[in-house]
Amino acid sequence: MAARAPVSATGRLLSGLRKWYYNAAGFNKLGLMRDDTMYEDDDVKEALKRLPEPVYNDRMFRIKRALDLSMKQQVLPKDQWTKYEEDDNYLTPYVKEVVCEKKEMAEWNKK
Numbered sequence: 552m553a554a555r556a557p558v559s560a561t562g563r564l565l566s567g568l569r570k571w572y573y574n575a576a577g578f579n580k581l582g583l584m585r586d587d588t589m590y591e592d593d594d595v596k597e598a599l600k601r602l603p604e605p606v607y608n609d610r611m612f613r614i615k616r617a618l619d620l621s622m623k624q625q626v627l628p629k630d631q632w633t634k635y636e637e638d639d640n641y642l643t644p645y646v647k648e649v650v651c652e653k654k655e656m657a658e659w660n661k662k
Contacts, residue, residue: 570635579633580626581617586610586642594653598645606641 573579578588587610589595599607620626 573635573638578617579635579638581620582627582631582633583613583617584633584638584641586640587613587617589642589646594646594649595642597649598642601645601648602642610641 573585578585591599599610602610626632
C-alpha cells in the first residue's frame with residue numbers, strides 16, 4: 552500500500568509540469584489549441600482536408616484571431632485563454648490515420 556503513494560505523487564508532479572509548460576508556451580493566451588500550432592507538412596495538410604467543416608472553421612477562426620492579436624501585440628483576457636483541461640487533440644487522430652495509410656500504401660507498393 553505504501554508503494555502506491557509515490558506513484559500518485561509522481562503523476563501529480565508530471566501533471567503539474569505539463570500544465571506549467573502548456574501555459575509557458577503562450578499559444579493558449581492567444582486562444583489557440585495545441586493542434587493549431589502543428590507544422591503543416593503533407594500529412595497535416597491531408598488531415599486538414601478530412602476535418603469536418605465546423606471543426607475546420609473553428610480552427611481558422613482561432614488562427615486568424617491569434618494573428619490579429621499578435622499583430623496588435625496583445626493577448627486575450629485571462630478568462631478567454633484556452634485551458635489545459637479544455638484543449639482537445641482534434642487533429643491528431645486524423646494525422647495518425649493519414650500516416651498509417653501512407654505506411655500501408657508503401658507496404659502494398661513493395662509487394
